[in-house]
Amino acid sequence: xxxxxxxxxxxxxxxxSQSFLLNICLGFIMFGIALDLKVSDFxxxxxxxKSLIAGxxxxxxxxxxxTGILIFLLKPQHGLAMGMVLIAASPGGNVSNYAVHYxxxxxxxxxxxxxxxxxxxxxxxxxLFYIMNQVIFHNEGxxxxxxxxxxxxxxALIVLKLIIIPSIAGLLFHYKFPNITSQIKKPINxxxxxxxxxxxxxxxxxxxxxLTNYLSDVFYIVLIHNGLALLGGFVIARYVFGLLVSDAxxxxxxxxxxxxxxxxxxxFSIFNGLGSMALIAAWWSVWHLISAMAIATFWRRTxxxxx
Numbered sequence: 001x002x003x004x005x006x007x008x009x010x011x012x013x014x015x016x017s018q019s020f021l022l023n024i025c026l027g028f029i030m031f032g033i034a035l036d037l038k039v040s041d042f043x044x045x046x047x048x049x050k051s052l053i054a055g056x057x058x059x060x061x062x063x064x065x066x067t068g069i070l071i072f073l074l075k076p077q078h079g080l081a082m083g084m085v086l087i088a089a090s091p092g093g094n095v096s097n098y099a100v101h102y103x104x105x106x107x108x109x110x111x112x113x114x115x116x117x118x119x120x121x122x123x124x125x126x127x128l129f130y131i132m133n134q135v136i137f138h139n140e141g142x143x144x145x146x147x148x149x150x151x152x153x154x155x156a157l158i159v160l161k162l163i164i165i166p167s168i169a170g171l172l173f174h175y176k177f178p179n180i181t182s183q184i185k186k187p188i189n190x191x192x193x194x195x196x197x198x199x200x201x202x203x204x205x206x207x208x209x210x211l212t213n214y215l216s217d218v219f220y221i222v223l224i225h226n227g228l229a230l231l232g233g234f235v236i237a238r239y240v241f242g243l244l245v246s247d248a249x250x251x252x253x254x255x256x257x258x259x260x261x262x263x264x265x266x267x268f269s270i271f272n273g274l275g276s277m278a279l280i281a282a283w284w285s286v287w288h289l290i291s292a293m294a295i296a297t298f299w300r301r302t303x304x305x306x307x
Contacts, residue, residue, distance in 0.1 A: 023161065023162060025195045025198075026094050026095070026162050027161065027162055027165070027166040028166070028191075028192070028195065029095070029097075029098050029166075029192045029195060030094075030097060030098075030111075030162065030163060030166035030167055030170070031166040031167075031169055031170045031173075031188075032170065032185075032188040032189055032191070032192045033097055033098060033101045033107060033111075033167070033170065033192075034166065034167040034168075034169070034170020034171050034173075034174070035170045035173065035174050035181050035184070035185050035188065036101065036107070036174075036185065037107060037108060037167070037170070037171060037174070038171070038174070039171060039175075041107070041108040042108050042111075042112070044108070045108050045109055045112050048109065048247070050241055050243065051106070051109055051237070051241075051243055051247045051250075051251070052109075052112065052113065052116075053241070054236060054237045054240070054241040054243055054247075054251055055109070055113040055237070055250075055251045055254055055255075056113070056116070056117070057236065058232065058233045058236045058237065058251050058254070058255045059091075059092060059113075059117055059233075059254065059255055060117075060124060060128065062232050062233070062236055062255070063088045063229055063232075063255055063258075064088050064089065064128055064131070064132055066088075066225075066228055066229065066232060067084050067085060067087075067088040067132065067225065068132060068135060068136050070084065070221075070224060070225055070228070071084060071085075071136055072136075074221060074224070076221055077217075077276055078137075078276075079274055079275070079276025079277050080217070080218065080221060080276050080277070080279070080280055081136065081137075082271075082274070082276075082277050083263075083267075083276065083277040083278070083279065083280025083281055084221065084225060084280060085129060085132045085133065085136065086129060086263045086266060086267065086277065086281065087225075087258050087260060087263050087280065087281060087284055088128065088132065088258070089124070089125045089126075089128035089129040089132065090121065090125060090258045090259045090260065090262050090263045091114070091117035091118040091120070091121040091124070091125065091155075091258070091259050091262065092113060092114045092117045092118065092254045092255075092257060092258060092259065093114075093257040093258055093259045093260065093261070093288065094114060094118075094162050094163065094259070095257060095289060095292070096110055096114055096253050096254050096256075096257035096292065097110045097111050097114055097163070098192060099253050099257065099292040099293060099295075099296040100249070100250050100253050100254070100296070102193070102293070102296045102297070102300060103249055103253065103295070103296035103297075103299040103300050104246075104299070104300055105246045105247070105249040105250040105253070105299065106244075106246045106247050106249075106250040107250075109247060109250050109251075110250050110253070110254060111163060111167060113250075113251075113254050114163060114254065115159050115163055115164070117254075118155055118158060118159050118163075118259070119152075119155055119156060119159055121155055121259075121262070122151065122152040122155055125262075125266075214279055215283070217279070218279055218280055218283045219283070221280070222280065222283050222284050222287050223287070225284075226256055226284065226287055226288055226291050227291065229255045229256045229258075230252050230253070230255065230256035230291065230292075230295060231252070232255065233248075233251045233252035233253070233254065233255030233256060234248045234249065234251070234252035236251070237250075237251040237252070249299055252295070253292050253295070253296065256288060256291060256292055256295075257288045257289075257292050258284065258288065260281045260282075260284045260285040260288065261285065263281040263284075264278060264281045264282065264285070267281060
């Protein structure tokens with residue numbers, strides 16, 4: 001284990017200018033996903049209020065409670081705990097839509113949940129972050145409490161550019177050119193998988209030095225945190241709300257993939273790039289892609305009773 005002071009001094013390689021290329025790739029992935037969807041898939045979501053509620057309960061209630069329990073049990077260094085809190089307060093990550101689509105689960109539900117949590121994060125992220133800080137660090141004073149400022153229009157533009165526009169484009173393309181769509185779906189899905197894999201390689205390669213030197217300090221924390229998020233999301237959806245297996249798998253992935261990119265932006269803009277916080281968010285960025293893709297691949301190959 002590394003001393004806490006040295007963890008706080010870690011310099012995470014985070015270049016905001018690279019996000020433009022990543023956003024283009026995410027938009028392309030969403031376009032490819034939408035080629036497999038129909039407008040009726042989204043119409044059905046309106047009648048699935050229980051699924052939407054289950055997904056929001058899992059992300060907004062279960063994940064913060066789980067985070068508090070893990071911090072109490074694992075007793076990580078304060079900065080690492082703060083990183084865990086911020087991850088739990090962040091909205092769902094956009095790549096969850098691809099993982100759900102790849103697992104052959106409810107893609108339309110995934111897109112709607114990601115959109116809701118991203119738009120609402122202007123309220124939910126600061127609120128959840130404040131509440132968890134008060135509950136978890138109440139004996140440590142208020143030095144951990146800082147105002148988290150997220151602008152609604154920024155989040156609305158993210159949802160518009162990365163989710164809504166590519167999805168509508170894919171739906172319209174499918175509707176207007178069904179024959180061409182049937183021919184290009186497989187190549188686009190293959191390319192999307194390659195891009196998804198590239199995210200993992202990019203995340204590892206850009207911070208290889210930090211991950212090599214400090215991985216032992218965060219690996220088991222993120223492994224347990226993310227693993228229980230995935231498991232708990234499924235259990236809540238399937239056995240508490242009694243949802244279909246496909247919906248339970250969707251909510252599992254939505255709960256396990258958080259917008260760690262937003263968390264990193266907050267860490268660098270508000271917490272002065274605190275190394276220990278950034279390390280948690282950086283490794284979560286890599287690990288949740290690996291874990292989600294692994295479970296999506298397993299579910300893709302596993303037949304299930306739709307009931």
